Structures are given as structure tokens and as C-alpha cells.
Amino acid sequence: MGILRCDKPYNLDEVRKRKGLPRTTRADSRTTLYELTIRIPRDYHVYIDGKTKFTKRVFVLNRRELQDETRLFEDEKNAELDAAIAAYELSLEATERKAASLPLNEDGYCTAPLTEYAERYIEVRSHGSVSESTIKNELSYMRYVRPTIGDKAMFEITPDDIEGCLIEIPHLSRMWAQERVKEWEQNRQIAKWAQDKKTLAKPFKEPRIAGSDMQAKVLKFLREVFNYALDKEHVRRNPAHARFLSRVFKQSKPLIDPLMADEAARFLEAVEKLPLGWFKLSLLSLFCTGIRPEEMQALMSGSFLFGEVEAATRITGAVKHGGIEITEYPKTNAGRRTIPIASLLADTAKEWIAVKSQMMEDMGLLPTMRMPLMSNGPKPHAYNTWRRQWVKFIDDNGFSGIRPYALRHTYATQNLANGENIKTLSVLMGHESPSYTLDLYAGYVPNTAMGIGSRYIDYIRSTAKDCGFV
Secondary structure, X not given: OOOOOEOOOEEHHHHHHHOOOOXXXXXXXXXXXXXXXXXXXXXXXXXXXXXXXXXXXXXEOOHHHHXXXXXXXXXXXXXXXXXXXXXXXXXXXXXXXXXXOOOEXXXXXXXXXXXXXXXXXXXXXXXXXXXXXXXXXXXXXXHHHOOOOOOOEHHHOOHXXXXXXXXXXXXXXXXXXXXXXXXXXXXXXXOHHHHHHOOOOOOOOOOOOOOHHHHHHHHHHHHHHHHHHHHOOOOOOOHHHOHHHHHHOOOOOOOOOOOOHHHHHHHHHHHHOOOOOHHHHHHHHHHHHOOOHHHHHOOEHXXXXXXXXXXXXXXXXXXXXXXXXXXXXXXXXXXXXEEEOOHHXXXXXXXXXXXXXXXXXXXXXXOOOOOEOOOOOOOOOOHHHHHHHHHHHHHHOOOOOOOOHHHHHHHHHHHHHOOOOHHHHHHHHOOOOHHXXXXXXXXXXXXXXXXXXXXXXXXXXXHHHHOOOO
């Protein structure tokens, strides 16, 4: 296909010389060391396990050899990509054929067990149409479906069957949690570290038990499975769409715990006193933009746009829970957004980018627009590392107990109290729809009904006067 092209070769010997470092050991001292880089277009990441680039180091005597090495590298990786695409398409075709071979009764409805059908549904979608985290979550939902209604044929399942499955979720979760605690206790009895530290007498924390949130998620998953089956005409109707299921098994709203205006002012004052660094930038980013912590971790040099009129930050990715790898945004497309920012955040970001760029050069690395900002090194810090700094900061400044998400809720509620449009705020928050934003923050929208009648008539009369009708 020939879609991959190499970037301009990077002379590593020249960089090391500039840094006062010795040359890399080589067989022929006359050669020069270059690094070749091929950046993979985003549309092709799915074919090669999410890789974003290929790199290779080569020793060459002259420019002609460098061109030959570059061309050979491009041909090799294009052939590798072609083979990966072909293997992917064959796998996808095999999955679709497998899904098409489901047993049907004389009326044309699917007689396969729900477990088998749902697993095939997940397998079909796992070929790049949804993120890995979504697939992982759906497989966890199957843990509750399998032992309850998983053996029942698709066309026989009723809303009552689904209700029974959802009711069993807390009981199953508690049983599995007790089994885990029992296993941990048995392991602790024979673990040398536990005996040395004498922690056998300390009880384990009470494990979390799945509740209404998990019931709502499993119900949503079953709706999607049966919608897929309905489109395929494998079932007569979608039993998961029964009204009583929606009323009984509602998902709990997230905790809304914003700072009040005076608390927010005190928090911002404490942040401004921090020395320049990645942690100060992280707090200002959360406070001034309302982004999620996982989005804050993924901020890079290119995420900030320093315009002449107004600066802004682009949110295009996130760091997966507990990790340090920046991925393209795993949520809905609404997550990709550009947020105008205050000069306080823009100036801090500009200063830190300059400092971080010098730090990268001192390490012998080339600063780029994809340079992560939330650390002193080439990778962003993991969330737990950042959270340790967070806990120390809020304890030292009298904010003990507040969550990082409180800054996101503060951004939303204080903007609403200041009269900002709910639709605009929804876009800036990365919500899928303004109705979701309104549902979350309805209690913080100021009441503007007082005097609306007079304002309405005054507006109409002023308009008529401007048009010369009066």
C-alpha cells in the first residue's frame, strides 16, 4: 500500500556531541548514527496493537546509504502493515461467519443461549469498533449474566428473567467477595512477610459489593445485546426495554461536591503560591478548565494553544486508570474539545513547557509537541503518584477530604452561577448532551424567573422601536 513514510532522519551523533557526550560504540568509526522514525496514521493503530510509531537506528557512511536504509525501512514496515491488515480482515470475516451460523427455530428466531450470543456480540465489536476498556467492562458484566440467565435461549428470555438477573447481582458480588477474603486470609497465614510484620491479627477491609450502579450497567449492556439481535431479526422484541426495569434499576448520580466561591478563591490562592512545576500546572489545569484527572495526566506541549486574543487547551486523549500511557480519547467524541483558558494557566503552561523542554534536551531527548507535561521525565506520572502530592497539598492548606473531581464540579457550578449558557458548559465539560449536564447540575442553575415577564415585554417593545414600528 505504501502509506507509511519516514520522518527526516535524526542525527544522534550530532545531538550527543552538542550535549558533550561520547559517541555510541560502532564497528566502523567512519559511520554516523541516525534514528529513523515512521509515525503511523491514527486510522491504522488498530491493526498493529495500538502502536503509534516504528523506530530504527542505522549506521551509514554517506547520504546515499542513508536513503537506501530509509527506503528499506519504509518497505519493511509497509509490508508488515499490509500483512497485519490482511490478518485483521480475515479474523473479522471469520467472526462474522461464526455469528451468522447461530441456530434458528422455524420462526427464524435464535435458539442459542444468551451467554453464547452475548460473547459473540462482544467478539464482533472487539475488532476496533470500541475501546479495550469497554470490552473489558462488558466481559465483567457477563460474570453476572452467565450464572443467572446465560443458559436460556435468546428468543425465550422475558423482562422477568432480566429482572431476576439484576436482583441477583448484589448477592453474587457479596458471595465472590467473601470467597476472595477467605482466599486472602489463607494466603496470609502462610506468607512470610505477614508473619514477620505481625499483621495477621489486622482484619481485611470490607470488600466493595456491587449495587445499583452495576445493575444499571448490566441492564444497559443487555439492551445493547438485544438491540443487536433485533437488528439481525434474531428475536421478536427487546425484553430489556421494559419500562419497569428502567424505573427500578436506575444508575446513581455521581457525587457533586463543589467548592463554594470563598473556598475556591482560597484554593486558587494556595495553588498560586506553589513553585513552578508539573504539580502546579496540574492543579491549575483542573481548576481552570474542569477537565477530568485522567485528561489532565495526558496534557502535552501541543495541548496548549497560545493565541494572540485568547489561549486555549485541546483535550484529545487520556491516561488509562493506573497507567502512564497516553491514549486517544477512549470516551465519546464529545470528549475531544477545545477549552478557552485564563492567562494565569496559559502563562504557567508556557513557562513550564520552556523549563521541561530544557530538561528533555539535558537528557539527550528532543522536545516535541507530544512531550508530556505532568512529570519531570519523558512519561507522565501515574495517578497514584500525583494523588500523593494532592493529599499532601490539601492537608497542608486546610482542604482535607476534598476529591480531585471537586475541582471539576467547582468549574461547572461556579460558571452556571455566573450565568454561563448550559449548552456551552456541556461542550466544555465534554458531556455527550446538554441534558446530561442539566441533570447533574440542575440545583446550581440560578433562578431567573423573577421579572421575566417585564423583561420579555421590554425586549419586544425595544425591538419594535428600533425597527421604526413605534
